[in-house]
Amino acid sequence: MEGQSEVQEQKRKATGKRRLSSSSSSRSSSSSSNGNASADVEMATATLSVPKEPCRSFSGRKRSNHKNKKSAKKDAASRNTQGECVESSSVVDASPSQEANRSTSQSPLDASESSTVSDPSPAPEPEVAMVVAAASSREDVPIIPGLSDNTALVILALIPLSYHQPLKRVCKKWQRCLTTVESTNEVLDMRKFQGVKETWVFLLASARQQRQQWRAFDPVYNRWRCLPQCPCDYTFNSCDKESAVAGTHLLVTGHSSTGTTVWRYDLHTNEWGKAAKMLQSRCLFASASHGKYAYFAGGSCEGSVISSAERYNSQTRKWEPLPDLHVSRKWCSGCILDNKFFVIGGQGSEKQALTSGEYYDESENRWVIVENMWPAARTQPPGQTAPPLVAVVKDQLYAADASTMELNAYHKGTNTWRPLGPVPYRSVDASGWGMGFKAVGDEIFVIGGSSDRGNGTFCDQIHAWPPAQMQNADGWRLVGQLPNTSGFIYNCAVMIV
Template sequence: MSKGKGLDGEEERANMEDSDGEAKRKLEKKSSPSSSGIGCSSVVEPQDADYNTPSLSDELEVLILARVPRSLYGKFSTVNKRFLSLIKSGEIFKIRGEIGLKEPSVFMLASGETSWWAFDPQSESCRNLPILPSDTCFAAGDKETFCAGTHLMVSGKEIDGLVIWRYELAKNEWFKGDSMKNPRCLFASATCGNYAFVAGGIDTGSNKILNSAEKYDPETKSWDWLPMMHQKRKMCSGCYMDKKFYVIGGKNEEEENLTCAEAFDESQNKWEIIPDMLSDMPISTFQSPPLLAVVNDELYTLETSSNELKVYIKSSNSWKRLGPVPIRADFNKGWGVAFKSLGSKLLVIGASSASNTGHGMTILTCYPDPDTEELQWTPLDCGKNSSSHFIWNCCVMMA
């Protein structure tokens, strides 16, 4: 009996093991990748636990996305509809501005090229902008550019007259914008945060030299008058420094070179003359307007006759030499050279001084220091070095 009971017990345990094994196999089959993974029409819900990751709050998600490098926005927008909406609406750029996060983009049009392109100095990558839908007169003529917030403004002449085309970074599209209150060419311009200032130039209707000035607001896409400058001038340069809009150099109605400058203080709503600001600068016939750039509220210029960098000494109204720049600004008396501020760095684009022929674009940056005796210039590779070194238009956007 004991032996029989022993056999019965073993059979019972075997039957239990068979039953458990069969149940286990069924459960494994039910939850295997072949039945619940990619490519299967029926997906089995989790049986024992909730594997869903808790979602982030909208506010936290936006703050995280705002910190994504801008060069990756194109990729993120293809996989995230919410991020695409934030970009298209421009909201992500407003948030970046509020948290003090801005990256530079360099927009350029080089000789021989039909479309604008954008260069990202941080990733050293570039991309073509959409084709600007202007007429042939605008495409072939001289143009002037400036940035206001996330708008790239390109002013030029079409068959029907002077127009301004506006490239909106958020939408990645060109729009024909509102013209200035006083349409002009050969004017000074400067960017101040989300705003842009223009002053002087030539009235495209009467051909008279102007002393009028205006301010552009990208939020309203409109222009407002500023007080008149003291001096009429054309072919002048502009910059923004110490919370003031500076207009420097140029020519007057008698075609005389002007060495004075003017600074507009918006808090006082008036212009102040700065006499002899360019008195010790060599000025030659047919040279470009002064090549100016402001970094950390210090004004720098690239002298077109000597290819030297200079810094403006405010206390003495004079200029200090900081050494040569490895770019041939003297090739065409400053024309075709881009000299800009790039956040905390200087940016210069043109023909390398190491080349006798001057062919091929060279892009260099440096951290300027008014107290140094020798600056270190760093070359950047944008993959466009086979392009012409002659830059028709160049503008830096911080967004």
């Protein structure tokens, strides 16, 4: 027994020695492999990055993978629900404050960070306003959905010009259609093509208890609107002004603290702005409107009677020179007759009353004089009475005699005038001053003027007379009442666009 125990003890010692030697050899081998550690790490990383197919020899792994897929689907469903909640809250709870915008924009980022990289949640859709703004800027999107662009332009052309400015804010497509670029405007061009016309009568009248302000009257719908206050200085606001129309521009000339100034009101933008200065400063001139042009001729400059002429182009916003008149004249009147710019009557450089008239022939770029066109000048000394009150309806010239307030019609073939009858107001006390006498469409409008009572009182009414329906000046109809004015008209201009 003792011999066997000794033999077993020797075997255990031998076994322990072998284990010690194997462990030391493993340590030496591990130390020798330190030089290749980086290569082993790279290989291990590459091995982990390669997706392995699940081992199909073990049913336990199948079940575990199946459970993982179910849990992944549940996580994705929960993340989708969370994303929808974030999207709805960002649309409904939108706030203009920076803190609110910061909180709503941060929520989708938090939701995406909480999800795993292998299964990201779908990003929330953009807001409706952003979609509309992006779509409206594309060329392939129609102006009005469901309609062709040509039909949409016809619809926009029927909208009054005074509403075009707020309509530009609807979308970029509408802003482009309603904006004039390089003398081209799609809606205005469509208005001309369709024959859409809009009439406005601009008035500057004496105010009862407030500062003078330009007003516009729509005779079709019998409505008034106040223009924005002109940002002119006190000198210009209190001086004698003259007005004319070119396209959608109302031009008002006068003297400011810096000299002769022209202010321009644009009906399309509903804004005032300074226009370029005239080629020659003038006042007491003749003017007339014809399409995109406003014509000016004669007048007075620094006390001298002048004969120069020019016109304003509303598309280029520039002044263009015209040949000089045959006769220097001021206190004269202008009109467009047979597509020609006529200058009638006035006072010459020797303070003589002028009975002649002359017109500008654009085809030959010259003025043609018409003798004895205004014989009433013999009984109406210029300066003491108002300039000739003239208006043209369907290429027929009419005039009101300031001394008798009789309406007369001009016969072009014989160069004579035929009396038609009295106008609604005598206006004898004011010698024709303070009354608007204009052609509006197919009618003649008499605006304000002296009342029949005399004593310097004025009538705050508008009357109209249709020449085509009446042989004589009877049947004047009441159009409307002048608001907040005593009836004395300083300036009057008619715009038909």
